[in-house]
Structures are given as structure tokens and as C-alpha cells.
Amino acid sequence: MTVDLDDILAMAASHKPTVFERASASRNTRWVQQQYTRAKAEGRDLVGDVDLHDPLRGDTGEVRRITRAAQLAKQGTVRWDAATGELTWSDEMSLILGRPPGAVRQTLDALYGLTHPDDAHRVRQAATAAWLGRTATELTCRVVQPAGITRWVHFYIEVLTGDGGEPTGIIGTARDVTELELARREHERRARRRAIVERASGGLGPRDGLRDRTAFSDEIDRSRRTGTGVLLVVATEQGGGTEPQGGTDSERLSDVVATFIMKLARRNDICGVLGPGEFGVLMPDIGLRPATSLAHTIVERLRGQLFVAGPHGLRLDAWGGLVRFEAYDESSSIDLLIDAESAWRHAKETGALLKALPRPAPADERQEAWRTRVRAAVAGNGFTLYTQPILDLRLNQITRQEILLRTLNDAGNPVPPSPLLDIAEHVDETLPIDLWVMDNAFELIAQGPPTPHYQINLSGRSLGDPGLLGRVQDLLHKHDVDPRRITFEITETARIDNRSEAMYFARTIRELGCQLALDDFGAAYSSFIYLKSFPIDLVKIDGAFITDIVNSPTDQALVRSIVEACQAHGVLTAAEYVRDAATIELLRGFGVDFAQGYEVGPPMPIAGAPASSGTSIEFDLRLDSPA
């Protein structure tokens, strides 16, 4: 059976009071009588400002009726007479407009003049439409009071009718709704904000679920501020020496192992995935001994467990490194992570299950140990280079390649370098890596196909090194590379610590013909101030704004505004993490100049790039897919 509005209205109209409703009516009537008797006995005024006219018999025309109603509701009225073209408004209306009654000559133009310029057109339209359409309407607009004070005012607009049925004018009833309007806007804003924040936190409660490396670092810092604890880092490797080839299986395995560890940890411990095969457990308020015992259990159980990920069952080798920290220790979260990572490496090298540090390593010791590792990696050619194509969205052609660094692990397989770079930044040892990349990249560029342009990463840390400029010039000269084919992508702008040196490098390198780009724009420490004060040519918009941009109006708003700001400053824009054709089309529409990502092309090894020298250097800490 189908029911429509008329059926429901007919049904509602047929309603006869139920027994319950009749009882309630009698009860409420008695209550009214009682209240009346009591109020009378107390001598209360029961009329007050209530209007005692008979509304039906006492009516003296529309204008009087409407102005009287406005007075009762403490609202203002404005009336326009079609015959004379005159406009008049009430004293209450004057107050709404912020003018003493009689202070402004009452004309149509005066009224529009008091309306906010952005709303005046809308008000005129609404009034005209009501008049021409002989219909009632309402609208909310702003009026500007003296000294620029802005108030929101709601208007009912009605058409008046003469005795002969002809329209004779317009009357508006107005009230100040500023508080209401502000509350409504605030309510809308909060709802929008709530939706964004919920999406960003991914539904993670403060103490549950798995965290990535960044979120896990934040938890370490929070824990450090509030008390003591132990940080455990567990590293796993698949037995038999086969390397995971990336993709869903290794991600799934990572999830399975993390969940396994989480179940073994205490309820308030915080777990995180730090990289491929690397997991963190943060244990607040625990002594070294019970923590070591728990860590032992975790590593042993990991080794004993048969994991099933995808079609294969597999066993894992595992090691643990842990470090105890005190409240307000000098060591930062990255220091503690480095120490725990050093500890599991030590355990692995010495054939142990676990290594426990009773306190963080001294800063200089930590720094020296990792500097040695970085230098060994550089000296031993523990790296290789990949390239990834960049699409020029105006030409729809690949016109550039980004040179990407890969570290080589034990088995000589290339893995993302970001964990090593993080640490290199931290121990102030980026320059040797950057120079290694340049030396090898320039050589390949000189030999390779004539792609017009290459983009090479350069740490913000190296930028302030007074020796950098001379070394770059030497390398360009050595390989005979045209500087105009090179753009340097500056990463980690937060770590540009020698501003004047960095600025000098930037100016000079551009005079040579090289260009400068800012990487990961919009995330972390990059800011609009660089557009204003640093001589950059290109901004690479952070991938976090691009991956889901097709479905996200908020990401679209952010990217649009970045592009607009860049265009105004004469800076080109590139988008990373572009994964489908729809994203490319959207970015093109926004005026983005370049696109990079799997949809354009994945990172590929460069033929002739240096391969593993067999030196045992492992930096396979983090899965940080390049794009």
C-alpha cells in the first residue's frame, strides 16, 4: 500500500481526542484554575504587556496589524508605499540599524546604504522578487552600524494589498539575530571541525590501536614528560633470507605481527609499527627487570610462532633492544629510538636475543656511533639510485626525473633510505650522503638519456654548510653537467640552521643556472614564509594532501590555496603521490604544473647505478613508499 501526503493529512484531520488526551486536558484545566486562584490571592498582575484586543473583530487593516504584531514581538518595521515611492521605518527599526530615531532621512537608498555592501544586492533582489511575484519571503542580511559594527538582521518581507485586491506596497518586519546567527555558524563550524578531526585521528583512542613511527614518537615524548618507562624495539626478519618484495603481503604480515606483540604487551603499553619488520612497545611506569622479562617473552614467542600471511606460512627471526628512561631525561624520542635500535643491532651482531640499556646512551657516544655508520655507508657504496618520472601537466609529457636514494640492506636489496636520513639529520651528518648522491647522479645524468631536467634531494641541514657551494660547483664541473638541467629539492626546512649561509648558497646556485624546490610543502615545518623570503622556483605539495584529494573537499581547498599562493609568488607547483587519472585531471584544473606518483610512473632502478659492495649495512627501518 502506498501512502502520500494527502492520505496522512486526512488521517491526521480525522483525529478525535483519545481517553488519555481528554484526561490530560481535564488535569491541565484544573491546574490552570488552581494557578489562577493562587495568583489572584497573591495579587499578581496577570495581564502585563499582553494585548487584549480581539484579533478578529478589532482588526484595522494590514499595516496596523503588522506593525502592532512587530511591537508585541519587539521587532522593527520598514514600509515602502508603491504609490508615493516613500519609505518609512519604525523607531525600533532605527535602533536595529544602530541610529537614533530620526537621525537618518528615511529613503530606500539610505536603507540600502546601511546594509552591508556584500548583502545589499541580495536584499534588493529579495524585495524585488517578493513585489513582482506577490509573495512573502524572508532573509537574513548584515547591517553596518556606526563605527563599522556589523549585526545580522532577519527580515520578513510581505506584500500589502489594497481594498480592491491590488498590491499597494511592501512591509518588512526585522529583528536583530546576531547572537542566533553566530551560534548557528559556530555550530556548523564545530560540526565540520569534528568530522575532520575524527577522520584525521582515524578513530584511534588515546590508548588503543597501532601507531606509525611519527605517532609512536609523539607517545614517547608524552611518556617522557610524565614519568619513567622502558622503550622496547623489536626487529624481525623472515627466516631463509628471502626478502619481502613489498606490496600487500608484507603489509599484512606487519599487521599480524604487530597484533601478536600487542596481545603479549601489558594493557596500558603503547604499540607501534616503526618500519618493515620493526615494532615498538612503549611501557610506562615499569622497572628494567620486569620490562626485560616481558621483552624476552615477546622475542621468544615471536621466534616460536608460525605466521600465516597470504598463501605462505613463515617463521621469523627476532631481536629486541630496550632502553629505560626517566622523566625529563635529556634524550628526545628520536634519541631513545636510536638507542633501542642500536641495542637490537648489538644483540643481533653478538648472537643474543636481547640487549637492555639501563639508561639512554651519552649524547656524544650516540652521535659518534651513528656518524661512523653513516660514513661507512657512504664509503662502502651502501647506496644506489632510482629515478621516478615527473609529468608536466601543461604538455602532458614527462619532462623531468627525480633522483631517489636507496640504501642497500644485508642481502644487497635496495630499501627506502628515510630511517637513515632521519638519523643522519639527527647526528648532523647529511652532507656526505648528499655529496655521494650528487657525484653519482651527475655522472649518470652526463651519460644517460637526454631527459631535459633532473630533481635531486638536498637536506636542509647540508644547505647551511659553508663547504657545500664549492663542492657542488666542483661536481658539476667534474661531470660536465649543464646546471640548468638540475633542480635541488630541499628537504627538512626546519633544519636549515645557518640561514645566511643557506641564503648565500641558494642565490649563488641559482646564478649558476640551477633551480630550487621545496619538498613536502604544507607538512611539518615548511611554511608560506619561504615563498616570500627564499629564492625557490618550485614547491612540491606534500602527498598527504594528494592521496585522497578526489574525495576530499578539504584537501581540495588546501591544494587550491597553495597553488594560488605559489602562482602569486611566481613559484611552480608539483603534486606527489598521484595514484589515478582522476587526481591528475583535478590537479590540472587547479593549475598544478607537475605530477608525480604511481599513475605517472613508479621509481625505477637506474641502469649503471652503483650496486651493493657487500658491505654489511642495514638501514631497513621504515617502509616509506616513495610515492
Next chain:
Amino acid sequence: MTVVEPSVTVAERRLAELDASFEEFCRENIVAVERFLRSQCGDRELVQEAVQETLITARDKWEEISGYEKPLAWVYKTARYKLMNEQARQRREATATLDEVPTDRLVAPPADSREAQEWLLSCLRRLPERQAAVFALAFEGWTDPEIARILGMADNTVRSYKSAARRRLKELAEEAGFTAPARGR
């Protein structure tokens, strides 16, 4: 000593008559007045308060009001102003209460006349307040001039709002899945 007696009896009888006629009026109409206000406001407590205050005033001036063309018209008008003033006062005190306007949706069509009325009220509350008031009065059978006088608006406005409210109600009915089949209406 019996001289004053008859006049006292007349006055007393008049008072008793007024009391009885008010009581009857109140019992007959109090539910309808509440329903009228509920077409514009979802807060039942606020509605009840406005209705009771209005009726207490009506009782006080019943001798006069009972002589009106339709006393109920005055009650509707006055109760609506009381409600509007109370709403404005509440908003000034706590704008936060504005937050949740429940959007009641029915999944099944109303099963009886009471449910149909409740559905109608919940829909009317989603309309602009004046349109809801116009429709609620027209639905009870008040004429256009009466509605204009009760609500204090132009005659043209009543016609305009009546059709606007109907259009919007039809949309809401369709949103809820109540659509007219092709019956050749």
C-alpha cells in the same frame, strides 16, 4: 436585611457561570492550543508553560475575552507571542540549546490518526516558523483572514505561505518515502 441578597446572588451566579464557561473552553481547547505551538517548537515544556500562562491570563479577563468573536483566536495569538518571547529569552541565555534540532524521520507510514498528527507536527517544525503556523491554522479550518489576524501578517502572505508550506511538506513526505502513486488524481 433581605434587600442585598438578590444582587449578591446575581453576582455570584455570574461568577459561577464565567468559571464554568472558562473551564469548558479550557478543557475543549487546551490540547489544540498545545498542538498549535508544537508545530513551531519541539520543546514540550516550553510549550506547556506558554499555554498555561496564556490561559491564566484568559481566565483573569474571561469576562471580556469570552465576548470576543472567537476567544480561541486570541488564545492562539497570545500563546504564540508568549512562546516566541520565551524562546528569545532562552536563546539569549544559552545559545547552546539551539544545537540539536532532532530530525525525526519515519520509516513506516503512520498507523493511526495520532501518529499521523505527530508526523505532521515533526514535519512542520522543519519548516520556517511562520509557514508552519499558517499551515497548522489552515489545517484546523481557520479562514485566511482569520489566520492573517491571529498571526499579524498580510493577507497575501497567508496565501503565499500556505502553498509554500504544502510544497515543502510534499517534499518531506517524499523524502520519507511517501509518494503518490499514479491514481489519476
